[in-house]
Each structure stands twice: as structure tokens, then as C-alpha cells.
Amino acid sequence: MTTTDAVRILVPTGMLGGGFPPETVTRGLELGADVIAVDGGSTDSGPYYLGAGIAKTARAAVARDLRLLLRAAASAGIPLIIGSCGTSGTDSGVEWVAGITREILAEEDLSLRVATIYSSQKAADLAGLPIRPLPPAGPLDAATLESCENIVGMMGHEPIVAALAAGADVVLAGRATDTAVAAAYPLMKGMPAGPAWHAAKIVECGGQCTTNPRAGGVLATIDADGFTIEPLDPAAACTPTSVAAHMLYETVNPFTMREPAGTIEVGDAVYTALDPRRVRVTGSRFEVADQHTIKLEGARITGYQTMSFTAVRDPHILGQIETWAALLRKMITEWVSNTLALGPADYDFDIRLYGYDAILEKLDPSPVPPREVGVMLLVQAPTQETATAVAKVANPLMLHLPTPDMDYLPSLAFATSPAETERGAAYEFVLNHVVEVDSPTSLFRIDLEGLQ
Amino acid sequence: MTARVIADLAHEVRSKNAGPFWVTLEIFARDADGYATVADPGFLDESVIASLYGVPDPRTIQVFRIPELNVVKISFPRPVTQGSLLDRDVHAGQHHVPLALMPLSSSRSSPR
Numbered sequence: 001m002t003t004t005d006a007v008r009i010l011v012p013t014g015m016l017g018g019g020f021p022p023e024t025v026t027r028g029l030e031l032g033a034d035v036i037a038v039d040g041g042s043t044d045s046g047p048y049y050l051g052a053g054i055a056k057t058a059r060a061a062v063a064r065d066l067r068l069l070l071r072a073a074a075s076a077g078i079p080l081i082i083g084s085c086g087t088s089g090t091d092s093g094v095e096w097v098a099g100i101t102r103e104i105l106a107e108e109d110l111s112l113r114v115a116t117i118y119s120s121q122k123a124a125d126l127a128g129l130p131i132r133p134l135p136p137a138g139p140l141d142a143a144t145l146e147s148c149e150n151i152v153g154m155m156g157h158e159p160i161v162a163a164l165a166a167g168a169d170v171v172l173a174g175r176a177t178d179t180a181v182a183a184a185y186p187l188m189k190g191m192p193a194g195p196a197w198h199a200a201k202i203v204e205c206g207g208q209c210t211t212n213p214r215a216g217g218v219l220a221t222i223d224a225d226g227f228t229i230e231p232l233d234p235a236a237a238c239t240p241t242s243v244a245a246h247m248l249y250e251t252v253n254p255f256t257m258r259e260p261a262g263t264i265e266v267g268d269a270v271y272t273a274l275d276p277r278r279v280r281v282t283g284s285r286f287e288v289a290d291q292h293t294i295k296l297e298g299a300r301i302t303g304y305q306t307m308s309f310t311a312v313r314d315p316h317i318l319g320q321i322e323t324w325a326a327l328l329r330k331m332i333t334e335w336v337s338n339t340l341a342l343g344p345a346d347y348d349f350d351i352r353l354y355g356y357d358a359i360l361e362k363l364d365p366s367p368v369p370p371r372e373v374g375v376m377l378l379v380q381a382p383t384q385e386t387a388t389a390v391a392k393v394a395n396p397l398m399l400h401l402p403t404p405d406m407d408y409l410p411s412l413a414f415a416t417s418p419a420e421t422e423r424g425a426a427y428e429f430v431l432n433h434v435v436e437v438d439s440p441t442s443l444f445r446i447d448l449e450g451l452q
Numbered sequence: 453m454t455a456r457v458i459a460d461l462a463h464e465v466r467s468k469n470a471g472p473f474w475v476t477l478e479i480f481a482r483d484a485d486g487y488a489t490v491a492d493p494g495f496l497d498e499s500v501i502a503s504l505y506g507v508p509d510p511r512t513i514q515v516f517r518i519p520e521l522n523v524v525k526i527s528f529p530r531p532v533t534q535g536s537l538l539d540r541d542v543h544a545g546q547h548h549v550p551l552a553l554m555p556l557s558s559s560r561s562s563p564r
């Protein structure tokens with residue numbers, strides 16, 4: 001076995017299905033990529049994708065990206081690693097990406113060995129394990145675990161390394177930390193943990209750490225002393241600022257970041273320009289933790305929602321829009337009580353004045369009289385039927401409610417017919433906890449059955 | 453143009469979720485002078501952020517001052533649960549505006 005001096009990671013895009021120019025991959029292979037790593041997930045778009053176990057990305061977009069990456073991996077004879085398959089990394093998400101992968105492999109006549117790693121967790125299995133809250137969460141009880149539609153554990157690099165070591169050419173992982181996906185192969189090849197983890201964090205969003213985030217992916221070269229990073233679009237550049245600034249992106253703390261096996265410490269890292277396009281990073285550290293921990297994510301149903309949307313252009317109403325909205329809230333509550341015999345505990349609703357203060361509400365520093373306002377009614381109730389009934393009762397008010405000083409009924413501008421849109425189940429994230437484990441792979445199931 | 457609000461000193465002021473339970477805000481100052489203004493704890497600190505964003509406990513707010521990047525970064529627990537009935541900004545992508553429009557003349561401005 002030869003010693004590896006350096007490992008080159010090709011990250012084509014921040015998210016599988018996000019798209020990238022084909023030249024990104026061609027260029028990466030020309031530069032000697034040893035592995036292709038791409039993240040397939042995120043919690044950023046909210047709890048629905050985990051709760052429902054459905055991907056945020058379109059199947060065709062994922063297939064398009066996958067086809068290019070599978071071809072590249074096969075032609076170069078290098079592994080392809082995909083993390084957090086299907087947005088949330090549930091078993092259904094892994095199956096979804098695996099199904100697309102099998103189709104493409106057959107169509108392209110490629111014989112790549114595929115491993116799948118499952119990260120969904122059963123509440124009953126977790127209940128007996130030591131679980132700790134992360135701020136701002138509180139202690140966890142069994143009922144909360146049981147209430148989740150889906151729970152996933154975020155794997156570190158270890159299950160991915162295990163799949164690669166077993167001979168996988170393609171690893172389709174369930175929920176994994178963004179960094180583990182890129183760190184797995186260099187760690188497996190003996191690269192030092194500090195540079196491997198820091199590089200993995202920098203590349204996890206693809207071109208985000210370059211001067212042109214939309215231009216495609218990046219290549220990171222990790223060696224014994226640090227790592228070097230460059231964009232795969234010749235017209236884009238990595239600068240010490242663009243690279244260092246990526247540590248800020250979607251992080252609470254830009255200097256330290258906890259992984260299952262320990263903490264990435266980049267407070268002492270030095271970013272140096274090698275030339276106008278490439279940056280060298282040294283001084284990154286990884287502190288191995290005393291206790292291995294796996295972060296849990298879970299989402300539960302909070303109710304069912306129905307949405308209705310009207311709009312106001314009448315300057316008289318807009319002149320006192322807050323008064324009008326307060327009256328609308330009051331009238332909906334009264335009418336729902338009178339017609340449906342429902343009280344405040346039976347349902348909930350929100351009135352949002354788009355164009356006025358819908359986004360920031362009372363935090364908005366400068367509400368100004370608008371020219372038109374979209375009025376969204378969002379109702380939530382224990383059943384879809386109740387939510388829609390409330391929205392239907394509100395409908396005449398949203399069509400004709402005058403301001404208190406008007407002696408006639410206005411007619412407002414509904415956007416759609418029917419006025420009500422049933423949104424189905426609404427979800428919330430309820431877990432922000434870690435479970436202490438003895439083995440970094442014990443919560444994850446690696447399926448090598450697909451390996452021929 | 454005379455600088456009036458934080459945005460006038462910045463290349464970019466941005467906000468985003470940092471996971472489902474935290475919001476993070478970043479001021480990328482144009483230069484060291486702008487950085488010096490926004491990094492001054494007498495101008496911007498945990499209590500100012502608490503009043504600007506309605507954060508109930510200022511001790512939960514984390515402020516990072518990064519002179520190498522001319523950046524001030526602020527993180528705090530999400531006041532409204534992500535994706536809930538009352539969440540009007542799922543990615544917290546527009547919550548930079550109260551910070552960006554904070555007047556430079558007064559650090560103790562309060563929301564209306």
C-alpha cells in the first residue's frame with residue numbers, strides 16, 4: 001500500500017440537485033480529484049421535509065446532477081459520496097436517491113458498487129440512551145420522542161469510511177453532518193484531522209467560498225500541513241477573505257464547530273493567498289472529544305393548515321390598515337365562535353399584511369403607507385376540515401370588511417378561486433439534542449447488499 | 453453621502469438560520485473605520501440586539517468581532533420556531549433589516 005501525500009476533494013455544488021456546469025466536474029478531474037463529495041440535505045427550508053420524509057429538490061434536478069457525477073466517478077475510478085440524501089436524510093430519502101441512482105447506472109451501463117447508509121431512528125430505541133439537550137432546548141421526555149413523525153441521527157465520517165472500506169464506489173448516506181461527507185475520504189487516507197475537517201467545512205457549500213458563488217464548485221487539496229482551495233471555474237477566485245468568511249455562513253460560532261467525534265477549532269487558522277485564485281490554510285485543529293455524540297433531528301405534526309389570500313388597493317383602507325387588520329382578527333374570532341362553536345383553544349390563525357409589515361411585523365424599523373397590501377390568512381387546527389371551515393367562515397370578512405369609519409361594504413381582491421388552499425400537515429422541529437454513544441457507527445445501518 | 457445607518461458602512465448586512473434553532477446576523481463593514489464603528493461595544497452590544505430583535509434574555513446573544521474580516525457576527529436563539537404558524541421568515545433571510553437600518557447616531561434605538 002502506497003502512502004498518500006495529499007487528497008483532493010471535488011465538491012461540485014452546495015446541494016445535490018442545485019445544479020452546476022458540467023465543466024466543473026471535467027476541470028476537477030483534470031486537477032486530479034481523488035473523491036467527489038456532495039451534500040444532499042439541509043434543515044434550512046424548515047421541518048416539513050424531515051416530517052414528511054420528502055425531498056425539497058426536484059427528482060429531475062437530482063437525476064441530472066447525479067448522472068454527471070456517476071459518469072465522472074466511473075470514468076476517473078474515484079468514489080462518489082452523497083450525504084443527507086433526500087434533503088432530510090430519512091430512510092425514505094436514501095431510498096429515493098438510491099432509486100434514481102440505480103436507474104442511471106442501468107441507463108448508462110455503469111457498474112459501480114453502491115452502499116446505502118440509513119440514519120432514521122426509532123423513538124423506542126433512543127428512549128433508553130443518554131440524551132442531552134443543546135441550547136436553547138430543554139430536557140427530553142419519551143413522549144416528545146414518540147410524537148415525532150421522523151427522527152434522524154447525524155452521522156460523522158465513520159459510517160461513510162466503513163462503507164468505502166467495504167468496497168463501495170458510491171456511498172448514499174442518510175443524515176450526515178455537512179462536513180463529514182467531505183472529510184470522510186481524506187481521513188480514511190490518513191490526512192490530519194485539523195485540515196481535513198476545516199477543509200470539509202469550507203467546501204460544504206461548493207462555490208460559496210469563492211468570489212462567484214454561482215460559478216460552480218471547488219477543489220480542496222489536503223496534505224500533512226494544511227489544505228489548499230481553488231475554484232473550478234477559471235474565472236472565479238478564492239481569496240483569504242472569501243475562504244475565511246465562509247466560516248460565518250449558517251454557523252452560530254465561526255471559530256469552533258462540534259462534530260460527533262470532536263470539535264473543529266479554526267481560531268488560529270492562517271489564510272494565505274498562493275496566487276490570485278488559490279488560498280492556503282494552515283493552523284486548523286481538531287480536538288477529539290472525550291465522549292462521542294450523535295445529534296438528533298426530529299419533526300412532529302403541529303396541526304393542519306389552510307391558507308387564504310386577499311388583497312387591498314383601496315387607499316382609504318390602506319390609510320388605516322392596522323385598524324382594519326385588528327378588526328378582521330376580532331371579527332374572525334367572533335364569527336368562528338358563533339358559527340362553528342370553536343374557541344381559542346380549538347384552532348389558531350395568523351393574519352399577515354404582505355407589502356406592509358408581514359415579514360418583520362413589530363420589528364420593522366420603517367413601516368410606510370403602502371400602495372397595495374396582500375392579506376394572508378393562515379389557519380391551523382387539529383384537523384384539515386376544521387382549518388378549512390375557519391378559513392371559509394373568514395372568507396366573507398376578507399371579501400367585504402370595511403374600516404370602522406366606512407358606511408358601505410368594500411369588495412377586496414381575492415387572488416384565487418377557490419379562496420382556500422389546504423396546506424396539509426404542518427410540522428415543527430422538536431429535537432435539539434445529542435445522544436451519547438459508545439460506537440460512532442452503532443446508530444447507523446450500512447447496506448452493502450447492493451455491492452456486486 | 454453621509455453615513456446614517458449601519459448599512460451605509462457595510463458591503464453587506466445579512467441574516468440566516470444557523471440550524472433550526474438559531475439566527476445569525478453578519479455585518480461586513482466596507483473598511484476598518486466602518487468596522488471600528490460597528491464593533492464598538494458602546495455602540496452595538498447584546499442589550500442593543502435584544503431590544504432590536506425582541507430577544508427575551510440578552511445572555512443568550514453571542515457577539516463575535518472579527519477585525520481580520522471587518523466583520524461583526526451576532527447569533528441568538530430563534531425567537532419564533534422555524535416553520536411554525538407565526539414564522540414569517542423560514543430561512544431568517546430578511547431579518548438583517550432592523551440591524552442594517554439601525555441609526556448610527558443612537559445605539560439605543562428601540563423598535564416601534
